[in-house]
Amino acid sequence: MAEYLSTWIVEAGWDGWGWLAYLLVALVYAALLLNVIAVGAVVFIWMERKISGRIQDRLGPTRTGGKFGWLQTLADGIKLLSKEDLMPGEADSFLFKVAPYVAFAAGFSAFMALPFSDGWVALHLNIGIFFLLAVLGMEVFGVLLAGYASGSKWSLFGAMRQAAQTVSYEVPLGMCLVIPVMICGTMDLVSIGNQQSGLFTNWLIFHDPFTFMIFWVYFACGIASVNRAPFDLAEAESELVAGFLTEYSGIRWSLFFMAEYGSMFLVSGLAAILFFGGWNGPFPIFGIISEATGWSLESGVFATIARFGGLINFITKGVLGVTVMIWIRWSFPRLRIDQVITMCLKYCVPIAAFCFIGVLFWTGIVMPNVNSMLSIEAPSNHEDYTGRANIREGWVKDVDYTVSQHELSLAKKAGPKVLPEAEDDDAQEGDDDKKDGEQVEGNPDEPKVEVEVNKAAFNNLNNNASQPLLAQQESLSKKGAN
Amino acid sequence: MATAENSQTVEFDVRTDEMLVNMGPQHPSTHGVLRLVLRTDGEVISETTPHIGYLHRCAEKIGENLTPRQWVPYTDRMDYLAGMNMNLGWSLTVEKLMKYDLPDKARHTRVIISELNRIASHLVGMGTYGLDLGSFSPFLYAFREREKILDLLEDVCGARLTYSYITPGGMTADLPKGWTKKCNEFLDQFLPVIADYHALLTTNAIFVKRTANVGVMSAEMAIDYGCSGPVLRGSGVDYDLRRDGEERYTSLYDGYAFEVIVEKDGHYPKDHDYPNVPTDAVLGDSWHRFYVRMLEVIQSMDIIRQGIDFYESATGDWGTPMKISTKLPKGEAYLETECPRGQMGFYIVSDGTGPIPFRVRARSSCFSNLSVAPELCKGILIADIPSIIGSLDVVMGEIDR
Amino acid sequence: MSGEQLIDILKKAFGDKITGQNLEAIDPWIEVSPDGLVEVCKFLRDGDTKLNFLNSICVVDYLETDEKKAKKVTWEPHLEVVYHLSSISSKLTLVLKVMLPRWKDDEPGNIPEIPSVFPVWSTADWHEREVYDLSGVRFTGHPNMRRILCPEDWVGYPLRKDYEMPLEYHGVRGR
Incomplete structure (x- = not known):
């Protein structure tokens, strides 16, 4: 959007004002995310x-705002706002005032990298998990x-307890997050989510017994982290x-609370993306419709509807996670x-390590998964590969040979075609795709073949960062279509 | 500083200061206005000093200016969670001085009422203990059931907390018509609820972790510190005034079949389906004190059932409450009764000149039970303080009097 | 064990430190002189009586403030320290009494002294502090003889018969 706006501004003759577009878009994103936290907190507190x-x-x-007390939290919020701003005499006034904002800002900025649906993310990072973990850890500073x-x-x-607790839960939490990353071969949350499309049996929690086990460890550590x-x-x-x-x-007190409820949703949302297919429902309804009607899942009205469906899926899963946390509490x-x-x-770290090794062997020796055991045919665009772990991102130095071979064969199938040169600000998808693509292209071993995407072979293909070359081509082709 | 000579000292120069922390009198888990001064090194406590008296009303001095009948409401306000048991203790003491014997019906009424109040009191003790350990729901489950008991007691005497129902000489009134049926109905629906408490607390893994092997008190120590009630029995001392007390008190329970809840040869009396003792629990720890209370609830239910049967066929009336102006004989009498929190003793001295006693003394069970706290709260973590104080189940109204 | 037997045993062991008894009272009691108190208590705890449980310590202030009544009373003004003991194992109970003057050396304000039984029963710690606080008896040998229920700067001993409530305490009206 930012790129589009900035070209528009430039075309309108406002040279040098391109940054304005970025600012505007950033503000829109920020306003949207702030509402996610604020409205989320209001809803979650009411729910709790x-x-x-x-x-x-x-x-x-039961009274405020009708039969179910919908507006109770809002009324509480107004009460809190009207309260006297008290600060103890012995307090370090600057830090005392700053602390709630630090906690809140940490929770808030973590939302930046959290995709709410396929590609609907404020900041599409190829190190999304890493960023989330780092920023979520910042919340501790507030405390x-x-x-x-x-x-x-x-x-x-x-505060001292929090420090001790942080040191202990961050270690297993990090190890739990490594496992989905290892299976998917990427830290990009959008990519991880998309790799679990298709039937619910493609969700990582059903990938193997170890991921099933590690989810509970993750959830326990997640509760500890919030x-x-x-x-x-x-x-x-x-x-x-x-x-x-x-x-x-x-x-100030309520800011801490908002941060807490924000991170509750964040942790459950992360669990949804990493283990429960993110925005992919248990059954690929939109994929089936798309196949039946030929409507595109990439762009257009139907794609937007599909993503809305994904958003609802994602929020449902996140809220379910929050509900379980409330229940436990x-x-x-x-x-x-x-x-x-x-x-x-003493328990979570060894379990996580054990699961890590277990998953490593499971994927290494290609053990059967739920799909093959129950002989379900779970349509997924990613089963084209011999296994998820074979996908590697561009930032991993040696690009896996099988991937390049696979791409080569696809490219051959599609046949060569000369493409128009791509301009930088024409790419409509996130720019890390492009970077990956460039890196792959820069690899001397990589055969330089430019292809038109074979839509029939990849009917559901999304802008997957793990297939850099194809993704770029796709975006280019889309541009051609537009 | 870091010279060659004293390089050794530099290494150990980093030290942490001990901190004095006031826990209470306004603190969520000190059960009222108990103030504990903790000397801590980080989270580890090296010394605990309880400071009490924030609720001191000198009820004993008031007692020297009122007749025994007039002082009954003041006993309600000592252990305000078990007002009936307090009334009973005081009434029996005055009756002991007056050498007054109760009619049969009054005897069974007293047993039913005081045991019912014991259940209510233990429910609060159990619920607040869960609250102390961070578990909120059992508290409300306990209060839901306690509310039904309070309804029953309200039917009996019109009050919900400070009853003044049992008075020297008997009761203020008979049990209302149909009350025993209501009481039986309550007991029938209450029994299955106890399984919920056991699931949420007694056998809950986290609860066991927090309470087992915490605040272990040996039997010798418990006796030495004058602990009584569930605190004493939780340490494995087989002593219950309902069985071992004075004739005047134990005669109330004549004909009742009940076993003292105490661990004997590694197991508790098994007449109901109780959860097993977890392996990490040590006799005398917080878990056992809690468990004894939980079992006493069922024990009291059995006693009430028997009491209702006795009551239905009993002769006599509900006694003749002593008049305010009744002259007291010269002499002195001391009597202890088994209250929910331990042995509550009343001492009355009369010089025989009128209806007002010369001296009144209330021996508080929680007072002695709490005095063991400094000994138990040594070298533990701050989080264990609520676990220990909660398991002693103190009521400040009774300690401070 | 009957009361007479116990008194015989005690008199044999302690002689004139057992200064009196009343076996006809509702709760039979034995009077002990202050200097023999700790030994008697130790004997009662460790001997056959096994009185290992100290229920209560309290003081009765024998003073009649009403002048009309004071003429009728038969006793001289004094303090009675009353120890209620019981035994967990033998279910025995016993009342010990120690007579003390109201004021040491008849100097009002100079509170009488009595040896502490804290070495015998740990629970005596708080009970003796309470007695000190409310009735004004100092227990010698007690490790921490401070007020317990009243504030530390409280004046007077409320359970004394001649106690008068202070007019004000830290700006709070007393009466």
Whole structure:
């Protein structure tokens, strides 16, 4: 969009104002994502109150905003906004004020790299997981700052617990994320999601027993990373009064809350993408329709509808994850700090390592998957390859031989065609595709064949970063079609 | 500083200061206004000093200015979660001084009512213990059932918390018509609910982790510190005043069949389907104290069932409540009863000059139970404090009096 | 074990430190002199009586403030420290009493002293602090003789019969 706008501005004769387009687009994205967090928090807090109420034989909010208390959170928000801005006398005023924003900004920026549907992502990064993990870890700084700056001993305890907890859960969490990355051969979340298209049996959780196991480890560590019970040690209201939140009130307090609910959705969304096929539903309804009618899934009205469907899929899965977290919170007592560390380092890390090795062997010796065992024919555009692990991104130095061979054969099938030269700002898809493509093209071993994409062979093909050459060609062809 | 001479000292120069932390009097898990001053090194506690008295009303001094009948409401406000048991203790003490014997029907009414209140009290103890450990739902499940008991008690005396129902000489009124049926209905629907509590707390893996082998108190230590009730029995001491107490108190329970809930030869009395003791639990730890309470709930239910049967066929009336102006004989009497939290003792001294006692004393069970806390809370983590204090199940109203 | 037997045993062991008894009372009691208290308690705990459980310590202040009544009373003003003991194993109960003057050396404000039984029963720690706080008896040998229920800067001993509530405490009206 940004590229399109900037050309438009340039064409309109506003030379040198191309950056304006980027700014505008960034603002639009930011506004959209902010609403995801803000509205998400409002909905989740309402949901939490309703669900916890039902769990505990209560009704939860019933009056505000009609029968189900829809507006309870909003009313609470207004109350929080109107509260006096209190700061303890002993607090480090600057850090005390900054801490909620740090926590919130971390959660917020992590949303930038989270795809909500096929290609619907604010910032399409080919290292999406890496970015998410790094930025999610930043949220801890907010907690640490809050605990330190409050000038209260309870807050300090909370912060120290958070530090200890972070050290312990980040290790297994990282190891859990490595496994889908290894299977898919990419860190690009859009690509990982697309590789699980087709039937639900293509979802990574059903890839092999090890991924099934590792999902639970991931979810446990994910709960720990968002400080939810039974890992809410930094808050621990029965031990530390309210931990790092003790001295916070009003809108600053609610910013921490929004960050918490934001990251809850983030962690469940990540789980959905990595293990539950992301925006791909259990049955490829849109793929079937597309095949039957010939409507394109790449562009046009139907593609947009399909992506909306994907968005709904994704949000449903994310909300389900959040619901499970709420359920767990209201069922379990809290662990002790040493038990959390023990659990993460002594149990989760070995399990994750074991699963990593297991998955490595499973994919290495090509064990049967659910599809072949149940003899289901799960249509997927990615089964064309001998295995997911054979795909490599451009940034991996030696491009896998089989991939190039495969591409070569496809190219031969399609037949050579001379293409018009591609201009930089003409590419409509994300620019990392192009970079990958260039890198591959720069590889001397790679046969330089330019092809028109054979649509029949790749009817469902998306802008998959793992097939750089083809992706670029596709985009070019699309441009030709437009 | 880092010279060649003292390079050794530099290495150890990094040290952490011990921190003094005030836990309470306003703290979510200190059950009221208990204040603990913790000396901690990081999360590890090296010393715990309880400070009590924030709820001190000097009820004993008030008792020196009121007649025994007038002082009954003050006993309600000691252990406000088990007002009936407090009333019972005081009434029995005054009756002991007056050498008054109860009619049969009143005896069974007292048993039913005090055991019912014991269930309500244990439900609060159980629920708040879950809350202390971060589990919110069992608390509300407990309060839901407690609410039904309070409804029953409200039917009996009109009050929900401070009953003043049992008074010296008997009861203020008989049980209402049809009440025993209601009570039986409650017991029938309550029994299956206990399985939920066991699932959510007693056998929950995290709960066991948090409580097993935490705050272990040996039997000798428990006796030495004057602990009583479930705290004493949780340490494996076979002592229950309902069986071992004074004649005047145990005679209430004449004819009732019940077994003292205590671990004997590695297992608890098994007359119901209880969950097993987890392997990491050590006798005398927080888990056992909690477990004893849970089993006592069922035990009390059995006693109430028997009591209702006895009540239906009992003779006599609900006693003749002592008049406010009744003159007390000269003498002194001390009596302890088995309250939900332990042995609650009342001591009354009368100089024989009028209806007002010369001296009144209340021996609080929680007072002694809490005095063991500094000993238990040594070298543990901060998170264990709620686990230990909660398992002692203290009520500040009773400690401070 | 009957009361007479116990008194015989105690008198044999401690002689004139057992200063009195009342076996006809509702709760039979034995009076012990302050200097023999700890030894008697140790004997009762470790001997055949096995009175290993200290239920309560309290003080009764025998003073009649009402002048009309004071003429009728038969006793001299004094303090009675009452120890209620019981045994977990033998189900025995016993009341020990120690008589003390209301004020040491008859100087009002100079509170009497009695040896602490903290070495015998740990629970005496808090009970003795409570007695000190409310009734004004100092227990010598107690490791931490501070007020427990009242604030540390409280003046007076509320359970004394001649206690008067202070007019104000830190700006709070007392009466």
